Amino acid sequence: MKVFNILLTVSFLLMNSPSIFAQELNVEELVRVGISYHDKGDYKKAIEVYSKALEADPNSNLVMFEMAFSHNALQEYKKTIKLCKKIIANPGENVVHTYVLYGNTLDQMGKPKKALKVYEEATKTSDNYLLFYNYGLTCYNTGDYDKAYGLFLKAIANNSAHPSSHLLLSKVMAKKNSRIKSMLPLYYFLMLEPNTERASIEYQNLRKLMDTGVSQSSPSNIDISISMNDMDSDFTAAEMMISLSNVTKNLEENKDKSDLELFAMRNKNIFNILGELKKDNKGFWWEFYVPVFYDLSTKGHVDSFSHYISLTADEEALEWIKENDEEFKKFSEWGSK
Structure with missing residues (x-):
């Protein structure tokens, strides 16, 4: 997984940051023009x-x-890193997002160990959720699931509305x-995030998880197997x-219910x-x-929730x-509360 979607959002946020208004007008206009070219792929x-x-x-962190970011898009990674180092050495705005770009660039270069060092350094300077998320993502990709677990918890603690942190935590626990x-x-x-391409994939993963350990060899013979580990003793x-x-989905009284009705019923059972x-x-x-x-x-x-998260899978x-x-x-x- 990559973080370019995050970085694109970051570019927009930075462009509208209050600090920019202190810049010379011509610099501001040039940045806007540059971003426009970047967004067009030029x-x-x-x-x-x-x-x-x-x-x-010359000292504009934003510029x-x-x-x-544009050098990264051209896979000019050494130039990307050189600029990132200069920003980090220059106290001011945009340092957090620069660490994200720096670490991501090292990942793209096939240097995850160096990326981990960058993120470790970054998390000592800020508790921004993006740093914990990207640090955790690199740990996950290198197979350090225990480290990734703790980092995703920190990311969620700092921003529980960040979808990817929950998604990666789910993947850690699946591992x-x-x-x-x-x-x-x-x-x-x-x-x-109910209605995106990756939501469609993860919805199917959720449905598979729900059926894990339950099999039916005949109408009257249902087998249940449970695999637990030490982390799950409380569950x-x-x-x-x-x-x-x-x-209960196989009971006679439920035979006429639709798949989504059964899904909602099972969700309610789980939550209760x-x-x-x-x-x-x-x-x-x-x-x-x-x-x-x-x-x-x-x-x-529960009915509303169940249908809401099923938008990618069923027109119903x-x-x-x-x-x-x-x-x-x-x-x-x-x-919304």
Whole structure:
């Protein structure tokens, strides 16, 4: 996974940062022109424009960052790193985002160990969620899942509205064969980002996780297998109860329900079971994810939530939302609090 989508957003945010208004007008205009060229894919032209801007303000972190970003797009990694180092050595704006670009560039060069050192240095200077996320991403890609786990928790603690942090936490827990702890951040990710290409993929992953450990060899013979690890000792009862609750989809009384209706029913069972077990457990999972989804259930929003996160998979989801406009509005109001 890459962080270019984040960096593109960063470029826009930096362009509109209050610090820019202190720059000379001609520099500001040149930056805007350069960004326009970059967004059109004309990176060389963008760099030419940024060079003119640097002539007017040689110490502008903004101009150097945008130039480094364009050099990166051209795979001119050494030039990117040179500019990043200059920005970091020059106290001021944009240093956090420069660390992200610096680390990402090293990753692209096939130097993850050096990228890790950059992120480690960066997290000593700032607790910005992007630093923890990108540090965690590199750890994940190098197979250090324990380190990645802690970093994604820090990223979420600093910005719980960042979808990718939840998604990568889910992937870490999947690597650790921890089903429920993979499902919970995946639910959260889909609630934040329900209608994108990667959401479509992750929705299917969620559905697979829900069915893990449950198989039916005949109408009267349902097999349940549960794989637990030491990290999940507090979720043993939840795993067993959730696996047992999955059997309800095969009951005669549910045979006429649609797939999405069954999905919503199973979600409600999961959220209620976890909510009831919360009083006996503590820690991040029980104090962050579980209260959110238990509250979602007790407030009566599971149907809306389930259809909302199913938008990429089933046309029925959108139709349901249209037909249940008032109910969905209440869910939206709940989500905005």
